[in-house]
Amino acid sequence: MSLKEKFTSISPAEFFKRNPELAGFSNPARAMYQALRELVENALDATDVHEILPSLKVIIERTNQEKEIYRLTVEDNGIGIPPHVVPDAFGRVLYSSKYVLRQTRGMYGLGVKAAVLYSQMYQDKPIEIVTAPINSKRTYFFKLKIDVTKNEPIIYERGSVFNEAGTHGTAVSMYILGDWMRAKSRIYEYIKRTYIITPYAEFYFKDPEGNVIFYPRLTTKIPPPPKEVKPHPYGVDIELLKNMISRQKDEMTVREFLIKEFQGVGEKTAQSVVELAGLDPDKKVKKLSDEQLSKLVDAMKNFPDFRSPSPEPLSIIGSDLIELGLRQSFNPEYVGAVTRRPKAYQGHPFIVEVGLAYGGDIQPSEEPTVLRYANKIPLIYDEKSDVIWKVVEEIDWKRYGIEEEQIPLVVMVHLCSTKVPYKSAGKESIADVEEIEKEIRNGIMEASRSLKTFISEKRKGEETRKRLLTYLKYIPEISRSLSIFMADGKKDVASKIQEELKNKLMDLVITRLNIKEQDLELFKSYKVEEL
Numbered sequence: 001m002s003l004k005e006k007f008t009s010i011s012p013a014e015f016f017k018r019n020p021e022l023a024g025f026s027n028p029a030r031a032m033y034q035a036l037r038e039l040v041e042n043a044l045d046a047t048d049v050h051e052i053l054p055s056l057k058v059i060i061e062r063t064n065q066e067k068e069i070y071r072l073t074v075e076d077n078g079i080g081i082p083p084h085v086v087p088d089a090f091g092r093v094l095y096s097s098k099y100v101l102r103q104t105r106g107m108y109g110l111g112v113k114a115a116v117l118y119s120q121m122y123q124d125k126p127i128e129i130v131t132a133p134i135n136s137k138r139t140y141f142f143k144l145k146i147d148v149t150k151n152e153p154i155i156y157e158r159g160s161v162f163n164e165a166g167t168h169g170t171a172v173s174m175y176i177l178g179d180w181m182r183a184k185s186r187i188y189e190y191i192k193r194t195y196i197i198t199p200y201a202e203f204y205f206k207d208p209e210g211n212v213i214f215y216p217r218l219t220t221k222i223p224p225p226p227k228e229v230k231p232h233p234y235g236v237d238i239e240l241l242k243n244m245i246s247r248q249k250d251e252m253t254v255r256e257f258l259i260k261e262f263q264g265v266g267e268k269t270a271q272s273v274v275e276l277a278g279l280d281p282d283k284k285v286k287k288l289s290d291e292q293l294s295k296l297v298d299a300m301k302n303f304p305d306f307r308s309p310s311p312e313p314l315s316i317i318g319s320d321l322i323e324l325g326l327r328q329s330f331n332p333e334y335v336g337a338v339t340r341r342p343k344a345y346q347g348h349p350f351i352v353e354v355g356l357a358y359g360g361d362i363q364p365s366e367e368p369t370v371l372r373y374a375n376k377i378p379l380i381y382d383e384k385s386d387v388i389w390k391v392v393e394e395i396d397w398k399r400y401g402i403e404e405e406q407i408p409l410v411v412m413v414h415l416c417s418t419k420v421p422y423k424s425a426g427k428e429s430i431a432d433v434e435e436i437e438k439e440i441r442n443g444i445m446e447a448s449r450s451l452k453t454f455i456s457e458k459r460k461g462e463e464t465r466k467r468l469l470t471y472l473k474y475i476p477e478i479s480r481s482l483s484i485f486m487a488d489g490k491k492d493v494a495s496k497i498q499e500e501l502k503n504k505l506m507d508l509v510i511t512r513l514n515i516k517e518q519d520l521e522l523f524k525s526y527k528v529e530e531l
């Protein structure tokens with residue numbers, strides 16, 4: 001037996017090829033769903049973040065009858081991809097345009113590459129990309145795989161044609177081993193939930209059984225896009241600071257560095273932070289020792305008077321679009337939504353939005369249906385390990401007037417942040433961060449108060465209405481008595497008067513109470529025997 005261990009190093013591509021479940025590719029059903037998600041999310045990031053109303057085409061076809069190999073295609077009308085970056089964007093793990101402080105669905109630079117790695121493990125066809133950047137005279141196409149050992153793209157085919165129609169956007173097709181029957185409900189759910197939160201998008205979806213669904217655009221109002229910002233001083237660590245300093249000019253002082261590179265730091269704040277760190281404000285930042293850097297980070301973390309992180313890099317959906325999406329998808333009796341004020345955790349800004357839909361066509365069940373979203377991505381798997389679920393579970397709905405054992409309620413929570421604390425690279429559940437948890441709870445409570453008002457008003461209205469409706473049953477008797485009095489003993493006249501009085505009184509009450517067809521039926525059932 002050898003006591004010597006053998007040390008080697010592997011590339012990031014090799015790592016994710018060996019551990020596909022870390023990125024959500026744990027079995028064929030899940031992988032099919034995950035690959036589709038990565039393509040759809042990239043397509044949406046290429047559109048709404050750039051104020052383009054998204055039009056997406058999603059097609060899944062079965063291409064092999066022996067093995068369950070499917071071709072997934074997602075086509076968008078986004079900004080396209082510059083041809084020189086296409087090979088790396090699709091063939092180099094941890095390569096991204098989203099490593100900036102701005103809210104996007106993507107953040108790791110991994111998603112589509114993890115899908116390519118999974119794809120090439122079980123079949124031999126490369127990924128196909130066709131893209132036309134905005135204002136490009138040409139449309140470019142590529143076929144590529146990933147060299148797993150080197151973490152590099154291997155290009156099989158590339159070329160370009162004249163972009164005659166002057167269109168822009170990207171179409172990506174990939175072949176993967178899937179399991180449609182087991183993935184089907186999740187994929188449909190994913191598309192439906194994406195549509196709820198992006199009612200300004202249109203989706204064409206064709207499944208491998210040939211079924212086609214078209215989700216039309218419900219509005220042309222698009223949420224204001226996120227803006228890129230500088231880091232907040234609370235969010236720094238020594239490594240980040242070193243990295244930022246390495247890009248500065250030699251003559252830059254500590255004070256100038258703080259003002260130039262961080263958000264919300266002016267002359268006065270910079271001076272105070274440097275003093276707190278016990279440093280000379282005019283010292284050249286590149287000359288700081290490790291110990292001084294550590295002191296500076298401590299001061300930045302402990303300085304009490306920074307402004308809160310700017311919400312500018314965030315892009316909320318807004319209560320009107322949330323309500324629109326929920327109304328369209330659930331046809332509820334009540335819908336309401338709130339967008340909370342920006343908050344921050346560890347220097348990262350975040351905003352929580354909550355939508356509630358109640359009654360109407362919502363299927364009652366023991367627990368409310370929870371729709372979880374992070375940066376406009378619906379989270380479908382791992383529901384029970386998510387902080388949103390944890391908070392919803394703790395809410396006592398009876399306090400908000402929901403008395404039923406079976407609740408017809410949908411609770412939608414959207415967290416947007418420049419850094420969503422996902423539990424894994426597969427982005428399916430959000431970790432319990434105290435500040436976020438508290439804000440989700442406050443958001444649900446705020447939204448629930450309006451629901452409570454609605455329910456109690458509805459109940460009061462129903463009771464008043466019921467009472468008034470019961471009065472209707474006295475109309476025949478009142479008409480009969482009055483008619484005898486008015487007809488002065490003439491029987492044939494009396495019955496005519498009685499009929500007229502009855503109709504008039506009925507009309508009067510029906511108009512006053514604004515009684516609808518179905519309530520009239522109810523009234524008929526109250527009618528008492530004529531004396």
Ligand SMILES: Nc1ncnc2c1ncn2[C@@H]1O[C@H](COP(=O)(O)OP(=O)(O)OP(=O)(O)O)[C@@H](O)[C@H]1O
Nearest residue numbers: 042046089096097106107108109110111112113170
């Ligand atoms: N349809 C598309 N349109 C425009 N750019 C795209 C498209 N698909 C991919 N890209 C580019 O390729 C890059 C890599 O995508 P990838 O899915 O690997 O990572 P990501 O979206 O940046 O992050 P994450 O791993 O969190 O999804 C993106 O950052 C984007 O710049």
